[in-house]
Amino acid sequence: MSDSSSGSSWLERLGKVFSDEPESREDLVESLREAHNEGIIDADALLMIQGVLQVSEARVRDIMVPRPQIELIDATEPLDEILEEMLESSHSRYPVIEDTKIVGILLAKDVFRAVVKGQLQSKEDLQAIYREPVFVPESKRLNVLLRDFKESRNHMALVVDEYGELAGLVTIEDVIEQIVGDIEDEHDEEENDNIQKRAGEIYSVNAITPLDEFNGFFNLDIDEDLSETLGGYMAVQFGHVPAVDEEFVVDKLVIRVTKASERRAELFEVRPLKEDEAEQAVEQAI
Structure with a gap:
């Protein structure tokens, strides 16, 4: 089969899927x-x-980060x-606070460079390498923040609430992880790797997560005698x-x-039950 015929087949299949134009985000998904x-498309592409x-x-x-x-x-x-x-x-970046005010950002690479060059002998030398802090409101949309990060080449922002008080911190890595999943580096701790928070109240949970860990995290009471892991319990x-896309309601x-293979489920999305879904479940149970 030639490349052109292969490409044509791929486009035809994609066109068939989208033959009815999606009218909402739910239709698109x-x-x-x-x-x-x-x-x-494969499971990884779908997740992204x-x-x-x-x-x-x-x-x-x-x-x-609060x-x-x-x-x-x-x-x-x-x-x-x-x-x-x-x-x-x-860490690579540190907000610097004096009393209750953020006065700058310290980059580890700037500090290291100053130490190596013998240019960090006093607090005044340290203040000289402060970077200007960037503040964003906690209501800002992530896609807008990501664009700002790209345009400014800045990778961290301090989050302020409606009163202008420091509420948290966000990095470009935090935003990208919402798209590609958890990004680990050599300094990340390995605690609770099985359950990762995504945007809003959505969590990504590995199938190998022990049921006792899952119960404890989500405050559930699933019978742990049924299986040792969440994947086993779902099976x-x-x-x-x-x-992929099969759902089960728990509490x-x-x-x-x-994400799943022919032999087992590998990854789950866990989210709160919506009000209309709860009402529908009650109606089906009657």
């Missing part, structure tokens, strides 16, 4: 799932496209203590190997298969 079922759609709806508050979890540098501390803190935490509930949560 359903068409994309059908494209996956037809073998036009769905992530792009979520980014266009979600806001900064949905993914930001203030209590931010590694802040206190500008009033001695220079050696500040450097020790940076060395122990191993029991379906009575077969779960396929007030919807668990949907987002």
Whole structure:
């Protein structure tokens, strides 16, 4: 088969899937799932496209690191203590606070360069390499924030609430992870890797997540004698190997298969049950 005929076949199949123009976001997602079922796009591509759609709806508050979890540098501390803190935490960027005001951003690479060149002998030297902080409202949409990051070549912003108070921190990596999934580096801790927060109240959960961990995280009471893992539990509930897009309602949560092989489910999306879905479930149960 020639490349041209192969390409024509691919386009014909894609055109067939979208023969009825989607009238809503839900219709578009359903068409994309059908494209996956037809073998036009794979599971990873489907997840990424769905992530792009979520980014266009979600806001900064949905993914930001809240203030209590931010590694802040206190500008009033001695220079050696500040450097020790940076060395122990191993982040790339640090907001600097003095009293209650953010006075700058310290980049680890700037500090390292100054130390190597012998140009960091005092607190004044440290202040000289502060970067200007960038502030964004917590209501800002993620797709707009991503565009701003790209245009400014800045990779971190401080999030402020409606009163102008520091509410959190967001990075370009946080936004990209909503599209491609969790990005790990050598400094990421390996705690709770099985459950990752996506935009809003949506979570991505590995099938190998132990049921006790899943119960504890979502405050559920699933019988742990049924299976050791979430994937095993879902297989029991379906009575077969779960396929992509199959859903199961547990308490007030919807668990949907987002990635699966012929032998097992690999990844789930967990989200709250919508009000209309709850009413429909009650009607079906009657």
